[in-house]
Amino acid sequence: MGTVTETAPEAGLENTLELDCATLSTREVNTALRELPARSRVRIVNPRGRHNLAVALDQELDIEIAGHAGYFIGGLCDGPSITVDGFVGWSLAENLMSGTVRVRGNASECCGATGHGGLIVVHGDTSSRAGISLKGAELAVGGDVGHMSGFMAQAGTILVGGNAGDALGDSLYEAVIYVAGSIASLGSDAQVEDLTQEDVDRVRSLVERAGFDHISPEDVTRVASAKHLYNFDALKEQKY
Amino acid sequence: MCGIVGLHLKTERHHDALGRLLSPMLDCLETRGPDSAGLAIYSEPVPVGSFRYSVRIDGLDPDADTKTVVTTLALELSQDLGSPVTCERVRPDGAVLIASDRVREVTSRLAERRPDATVVGFGRHIEVVKDVGRPRDILRRHEIDDRTGYQGVGHTRMATESAVTTDHSHPFAPNADLALVHNGSFSNHATVRRRLAQSGIRCVTDNDSEVAARLIGREVDSGATLETALKTVGQEMDGFYTLLVTTAREFAVVRDSFACKPLVVAETDEYVAVTSEYIAMTSLPGIGSARVFEPTPGEIHVWER
Incomplete structure (x- = not known):
């Protein structure tokens, strides 16, 4: 076991535990996190692109990852609040159940994939397939999202503060996408719909919780399913 | 799954350390390709002729x-x-x-x-090393740490479509000073291989990546730039790919139009580094202040010396 140190308590907070990736394996970091009592505060240092940090945790923890991290950060979590002070690789917060995962930089592909609940905030850009197969979580991206974002998203909300790439919302189900900037192209069965007051309220709430100050909730574009591909018709034209 | 690394040095500062910089990058990506590995190292040329x-x-x-x-x-x-x-x-x-x-x-x-x-x-510039086994063992056996030069590419292979042999491992270097490493799979490689054979270009393996290397080789031989040759790959070959292709002067990357395979680029005043995963470039000097980005689908990036 490597370095697990406690630093001086900050005002109003319990002690901050420091986990150093330079001396701990990923398994050791995650085991140490899992054994912590609820409401602990942790700082993970020297991540240097490490994958699978802070995964599968079900306590209310306050975790800061101090630097760039790799794939699957915060995946499968059900409770903690995780902040990455850097950029991350593929599949941020995959299958998130609850809690918050926040990235100060950019996130790579498949950000928030299959998230069931909780809030995922990316202050920078995300690349392809952000929010793919989203199942109820909220994904707020301050910058741009890459192509095929929202692909087959079943439930939840995706907010894009910048521009969306090609094939946005392809094969959408019940998830709704809001875009503040431009949309390169819509995917199959995705359509732009009129914004209702309910949408504006939903976006305003998400903008506030994400901490964004560059999005006007009244000026976003709503993208939802046209529902032509909603059901798979096995007997359609007797082709199958 | 496979791993790709590449380092294109813009200045002479790290020429003596090229092997020492490349080795940990390749070793780090053993998780993406534990069955074979290879490198192409470019150094100062041997005399004309x-x-x-x-x-x-x-x-x-x-x-x-x-x-x-x-x-x-x-x-x-x-x-x-x-x-x-x-x-x-x-x-x-x-x-x-x-x-x-x-x-x-x-x-x-x-x-x-x-x-x-x-x-x-x-x-005139290239040395190619290909071998079967763990990247770490291959790096040690071939004393890659001692290599010097201005540019290098590496590959860790997890074979999915053809045999694990030295011939099937990457890089593929069918033309003078040309090297290709590939992460992904081409679905129409048999068709393109037949077309190439009709024009007198024969592959020596049944590997899909070799077909792309020979297609690029044919285009470059015909006077195409590497960028144009990579566009031809996009037009003629179907499948998933991240490619890193190098010549004596050029260092180029492209991802397929779905961006199914990863690639991270880091650029500083001194070098361009590309790796399948960011973690594989964290050992580089000055990486903390590098401009780091991912090429978007189908976007070709070329650096020239």
Whole structure:
């Protein structure tokens, strides 16, 4: 076991535990996190692109990852609040159940994939397939999202503060996408719909919780399913 | 799944350390490709009219001194060719020989002398290393830490569509000073291989990546830039790919139009580094202040020296 140190308590907070990736394996970091009592505060240092940090945790923890991290950060979590002070690789917060995962930089592909609940905030850009197969979580991206974002998203909300790439919302189900900037192209069965007051309220709430100050909730574009591909018709034209 | 690394040095500062910089990058990506690995290293050229030949000899007698074997081979080839052949480097699997740039003549004389020899790469600048096993072991066996130069690419392979052999491992280097490493799979490689064969270009393996390398080689031989050749790959080949392709002067990357395979680029005033995963470039000097980005689908990036 490597370095697990406690630093001086900050005002109003319990002690901050420091986990150093330079001396701990990923398994050791995650085991140490899992054994912590609820409401602990942790700082993970020297991540240097490490994958699978802070995964599968079900306590209310306050975790800061101090630097760039790799794939699957915060995946499968059900409770903690995780902040990455850097950029991350593929599949941020995959299958998130609850809690918050926040990235100060950019996130790579498949950000928030299959998230069931909780809030995922990316202050920078995300690349392809952000929010793919989203199942109820909220994904707020301050910058741009890459192509095929929202692909087959079943439930939840995706907010894009910048521009969306090609094939946005392809094969959408019940998830709704809001875009503040431009949309390169819509995917199959995705359509732009009129914004209702309910949408504006939903976006305003998400903008506030994400901490964004560059999005006007009244000026976003709503993208939802046209529902032509909603059901798979096995007997359609007797082709199958 | 496979791993790709590449380093293109813009200044001479790290030329002496090229091997030491590349080794940890490749080792880090063993998780993406534990069955084989390979590298192409570019250094200052041999004189005009000659090429470096990276020669692998399968039937080396373990009890014989490899240096004596390859030095003798060089002498014999000198006599056969009527021009000097020297041994620049003795390797555990063969040698780097310097000989005339008349490639067909050199390879056919080599085949007569050593039917068990294979030229895995040739050109004025390039040395190619390909081997089977863990990247870490291959790096150590071939003493990659000691290599110097201005540009290098590497590959860790997890075979999915063809056999695990040295011939099937990357890089593929079918033309002078050209090297290709590939993460992904081409679905129409058999069709393109037949088309290439019709125009007289034959692949030596059934590997999908070799087809892309030979297609690019054909285009570059016809006078195309690397960027144009990569566009041709996008038009003619179907499948998932991240490609890193290098020539003596160019260092280029492209991802397929779905961006199914990863790639991260880091650029500083001193180098361009590309890796399948960011974690594999964290050992580089100055990485903390590098401009880091992912190429978007179908976007071709080329750096030239």
